[in-house]
Structures are given as structure tokens and as C-alpha cells.
Amino acid sequence: xxxxxxxxxxxxxxxxxxxxxxxxxxxxxxxxxxxxxxxxxxxxxxxxxxxxxxxxxxxxxxxxxxxxxxxxxxxxxxxxxxxxxxxxxxxxxxxxxxxxxxxxxxxxxxxxxxxxxxxxxxxxxxxxxxxxxxxxxxxxxxxxxxxxxxxxxxxxxxxxxxxxxxxxxxxxxxxxxxxxxxxxxxxxxxxxxxxxxxxxxxxxxxxxxxxxxxxxxxxxxxxxxxxxxxxxxxxxxxxxxxxxxxxxxxxxxxxxxxxxxxxxxxxxxxxxxxxxxxxxxxxxxxxxxxxxxxxxxxxxxx
Numbered sequence: 001x002x003x004x005x006x007x008x009x010x011x012x013x014x015x016x017x018x019x020x021x022x023x024x025x026x027x028x029x030x031x032x033x034x035x036x037x038x039x040x041x042x043x044x045x046x047x048x049x050x051x052x053x054x055x056x057x058x059x060x061x062x063x064x065x066x067x068x069x070x071x072x073x074x075x076x077x078x079x080x081x082x083x084x085x086x087x088x089x090x091x092x093x094x095x096x097x098x099x100x101x102x103x104x105x106x107x108x109x110x111x112x113x114x115x116x117x118x119x120x121x122x123x124x125x126x127x128x129x130x131x132x133x134x135x136x137x138x139x140x141x142x143x144x145x146x147x148x149x150x151x152x153x154x155x156x157x158x159x160x161x162x163x164x165x166x167x168x169x170x171x172x173x174x175x176x177x178x179x180x181x182x183x184x185x186x187x188x189x190x191x192x193x194x195x196x197x198x199x200x201x202x203x204x205x206x207x208x209x210x211x212x213x214x215x216x217x218x219x220x221x222x223x224x225x226x227x228x229x230x231x232x233x234x235x236x237x238x239x240x241x242x243x244x245x246x247x248x249x250x251x252x253x254x255x256x257x258x259x260x261x262x263x264x265x266x267x268x269x270x271x272x273x274x275x276x277x278x279x280x281x282x283x284x285x286x287x288x289x290x291x292x293x294x295x296x297x298x299x300x301x302x
Contacts, residue, residue: 060113063088064151064169070107072114076100077107081132083167106134110170111151123147123172135170143253146234148173159232175249180223180230183292187223194223196290213244221245221290227265235271237262238289247289261288261295270296 062069065077066086075088078100089099100106108114109121115137122142123133135149142148149170150162156173164171180187182194187205196203198219209222224247225236231249237259238247247263252271255262261284264270270278273296280297289295 063107063110063114065107066169072109077110078104079107080104100134103132105132108134108136110135110149111155112148113155121149123149141233142251144251145254146231146249146251157232175232178224178230180226182223192224194221196221196223198290209246213246216243218245218287221247223290224248225263226293227263228269229265235259235262235269236264245289263289264294264296267296270298273298274301276301 059069061072063072063075063077065079065088068086068088070077070088074091076091076099077086078089079086080101081103083105085104092099098106112120115121119137119139120141121135122138122145124136124138124142124144125131125133133145138144148156148160150156150164150173151170152162152164155162159176160173161176162171163174177188178192179189180192180194182196182203182205185203185205187194187203191205191207193206193208194203195206198221203223209224222245225231226247227236228234230236234249235252235255236247236249237255238245238261239258240260241258250259256271256273260273262270262273264278264281267278267281270281272278276298278296278298281294282297284291284293284295
């Protein structure tokens with residue numbers, strides 16, 4: 001049985017700037033959001049055997065919680081937004097009675113080894129903005145955010161690597177070798193993003209999407225991906241509400257709710273979009289995406 005496996009659900013809006021900053025940094029997933037710091041002694045442990053146990057490396061069924069560990073089967077690690085007050089709380093049988101406070105970060109897992117066969121530990125949200133994230137198990141891949149939690153080397157799929165910041169006790173899987181086709185060239189290495197100029201009909205490989213893009217320009221597109229192939233199976237597309245042409249990788253649940261257009265190389269690259277199945281992977285219409293790309297086609301809403 002998978003511990004606390006989250007069923008995917010559509011996610012409301014959260015800031016486009018978060019995703020834009022992520023593309024600038026990695027050409028892929030969003031950056032970690034205030035994970036709990038490994039510095040404080042947990043209190044109020046329910047199981048005496050867990051109290052005072054030192055947090056090891058990746059241990060199946062054990063969740064790092066400061067200087068102690070929680071049982072992934074029976075407990076959750078709670079902490080405030082600054083990573084303080086780390087403690088293990090007993091799992092609640094009532095979904096309307098969460099174990100952690102509304103403004104606390106909750107960890108039901110800290111890497112895929114806590115989640116059972118063919119499941120992963122993902123950062124998710126319970127609201128459309130303003131609430132802290134939590135770590136929960138999802139089946140096969142992350143559906144809400146492209147942010148699988150990890151504890152070190154070997155904790156991610158082959159196409160990814162675990163990146164942990166100095167003040168965090170867990171990290172997130174990021175694409176190990178981001179890159180994208182840019183006309184006849186391939187952008188990769190320290191310049192994995194393509195800046196495509198439609199007027200000049202050519203592209204340049206750059207380190208990342210600039211933080212300041214100036215006035216929107218329909219001739220210029222920034223490509224961190226061109227299809228799901230560049231995203232290791234995740235979805236590639238553009239935030240529908242963003243005036244700039246910035247194409248990036250994202251989890252299919254988020255992309256299906258917030259991306260338009262979605263880029264593809266084949267029909268299988270296309271997730272459900274606003275609940276509708278794709279009908280094809282077609283050449284990009286004028287003004288939708290650079291002409292050498294293909295986009296997912298969907299039926300018109302009823």
C-alpha cells in the first residue's frame with residue numbers, strides 16, 4: 001500500500017514569476033520553496049522509538065525531521081515557514097483534520113523510497129496561492145508541479161539529478177542535461193535555452209531567460225523546450241496568461257490547466273487540456289509559436 005498517495009487535481013494560479021525564474025536558472029522545474037531546515041529538535045513525538053533518532057540518509061519509510069525521523073506510514077513532519085518547530089505528528093484519519101497547522105510545511109515523504117513501487121515524492125499545494133507547499137506521494141510522476149523531492153545522488157530518475165541547497169535537508173530533482181533544438185543547432189551545456197527571432201528566422205543559444213524581458217515582442221520566443229522529449233516526459237508549453245513567449249517544462253496537471261499552447265513532437269506529448277483530450281499534434285499556426293514547432297490541438301469547448 002502506498003503511504004498517503006495524492007490523486008492529481010487541477011491547480012489554480014500561482015505566480016508566473018516563479019516559473020519564469022525557474023527557466024532562467026535551469027530551463028526546467030520551479031525552484032525549491034522554503035523546505036524545513038535541519039537544525040531544530042522536534043518535539044511532541046508520538047512514538048518514543050522515533051524520539052531522538054538521528055536522521056540518516058535516504059531510508060525507506062523514514063522522513064527526515066530535523067535531528068529525528070518520522071515514520072512515513074504513521075506520521076508526518078511539520079514545520080513553520082522558516083523551518084522551525086520541526087516535529088512528528090500522528091497521521092490523521094480525518095482528511096478535514098490535517099496534522100500540521102494551515103501555515104505549516106508538511107512532509108509525508110522526503111524521497112521516492114518512502115512512496116512504494118512506481119510512486120514518487122512530490123511538492124504539492126492545497127490552494128491557489130498563499131499557502132505553504134507540502135511533500136506527498138504521487139503515482140509514477142509529479143502531476144501538479146515538476147518538483148520531485150530527493151535526498152542525494154541516485155534519488156532521481158536517470159534524466160535528472162538531485163540538487164540540494166546548503167540550508168535544506170532535502171532537495172529536488174532537476175534536469176541533468178537541459179537543452180533544446182534551436183533551428184539547425186542544439187542548445188545545451190551552459191547555454192541550454194534558445195532565443196528565437198522570428199523576424200530574422202534564426203536563433204541564439206543563451207544561458208537562461210532574462211529576468212527583465214522589456215515590452216512583449218511577438219517575434220521573439222524563449223525556448224527551454226520544444227516538446228516533452230526535452231522535459232524527460234513532462235509537458236512543454238507557455239503560460240497562457242503570460243504576454244511573453246516563454247516555453248518551459250512543467251508537470252502535466254499544471255500545464256493542462258495553465259498552458260496554451262502546449263508544444264509536442266507526437267500526440268502522446270499532449271496532456272488533457274481543461275479536461276479535453278488532444279485531437280492531434282500539428283504545425284504551429286501563425287502567431288501561436290515559432291513556425292518550426294508543433295502544438296497540441298484540442299476540440300473547441302462546448
